[in-house]
Amino acid sequence: MVCSIEITEKPQLNDPVLIEGLPGIGFVANIAALHLISELKAKKFAEIVSSSFQDFAILTQDGSPRAPLNELYYVKREDGERDLIIWYGNTQALTTPGQYELCGKVLDVAADLGCRFAVSLGGFKKEEVKGVPSLYCAASDEATVQEALGLGDVKVMVGHIFGIAGLVVGLCRLRGWRAFALLVDTVGMVPDAEATGVALGALGRFLGLPVDLSRVDVAVDETKRVLESFGLIHNLGEEKKKEDDALRWYV
Numbered sequence: 001m002v003c004s005i006e007i008t009e010k011p012q013l014n015d016p017v018l019i020e021g022l023p024g025i026g027f028v029a030n031i032a033a034l035h036l037i038s039e040l041k042a043k044k045f046a047e048i049v050s051s052s053f054q055d056f057a058i059l060t061q062d063g064s065p066r067a068p069l070n071e072l073y074y075v076k077r078e079d080g081e082r083d084l085i086i087w088y089g090n091t092q093a094l095t096t097p098g099q100y101e102l103c104g105k106v107l108d109v110a111a112d113l114g115c116r117f118a119v120s121l122g123g124f125k126k127e128e129v130k131g132v133p134s135l136y137c138a139a140s141d142e143a144t145v146q147e148a149l150g151l152g153d154v155k156v157m158v159g160h161i162f163g164i165a166g167l168v169v170g171l172c173r174l175r176g177w178r179a180f181a182l183l184v185d186t187v188g189m190v191p192d193a194e195a196t197g198v199a200l201g202a203l204g205r206f207l208g209l210p211v212d213l214s215r216v217d218v219a220v221d222e223t224k225r226v227l228e229s230f231g232l233i234h235n236l237g238e239e240k241k242k243e244d245d246a247l248r249w250y251v
Helices: 025-039 096-112 142-149 164-175 193-207 216-229 232-238 240-246
Strands: 003-007 017-021 043-050 070-075 084-089 117-125 135-139 154-156 178-186
Touching: 003 096, 017 025, 017 096, 017 164, 025 084, 025 117, 025 178, 025 193, 025 216, 043 096, 070 096, 096 164, 117 164, 117 193, 135 142, 135 164, 135 193, 142 154, 142 178, 164 178, 178 193, 193 216
Parallel strands: 017 084, 017 117, 117 178, 135 154
Antiparallel strands: 003 043, 043 070, 070 084, 135 178
16 A cells, blocks of 8 residues: 655644545535635645545646646644644545545644644534534544534544544543544535534634634635536535445545
8 A cells, every 4th residue: 555645844833733624425524624714815735645535637628637636735823822724635545444544644744744633523423404514523532522522512423433533532532632522513524614614613613713704615615616527516416325435435
C-alpha cells in the first residue's frame, strides 16, 4: 500500500484541533470543511495521494485532470484560541488497509504540529428527517463524551460508525488523544446543507468560533459540482441498492 503526503509548509500552530472533512453520508463533513476553508481563509500545506483512492481521473473543460486527492489546511486564529488543521478531500480510501494507512499518516502529520485532539463529522442516515435534524456524538473517552454532550441537544451515538469518521476516533484513542465524532440526521447520499449547518453550529460552539452559515450554499454547490464530475451522485441515483458495497467507506 502506498500513501504519500507532500508537505509544502510546516506551520507553527497553537495546540491545534484536527477537523476531518472527507465525503460521507449527506456529505456533511465535506461541505463543512470546504465552508471553513473558505470562510476562515485557511492555507493549504499538504497534499495526500494513495493507491487506495479511486482509480481514475476526471478531465476538466480545459483538459487538465482532476484526480482523487486529500489536502491539509491550517488556520491560525487571531483571538489566541486553538488553531485548526482541516482535512479535506474528494475521496476516502476504498479499502480497509488503505483507510488505516491514510488516517494514521494524517494523524502523524497532525501530531508533528502539536495536535492531540480531533473532531470528525458525518451524517447519520435516516429514511425521513422531520424538523431540525438530530445530532449525535461518540468519543474517545467519558470526559470527551460529556464535553460533546454539552454542545447543545446532542445524544450519544449507539451502534457502528463506519469509515473515516469512526476510525479517527478509534485511532485517536489508541494514541492517547482525545477525539469525538458529530453525526447529524440526513436522508442520504446527496449534499445536505441543513445537516451541515447543525454540525457547524455545534463545532463552532466547541471551538468558541462564530461560524457564519450564510454562505454554506456556496460550499454545497461546489461539493455537488465535484461529486458530479466524479460520477458519484449519478451512480448513487441509479444504483441505490448497491450503495453499501460501492461506497462502503462513507459515513
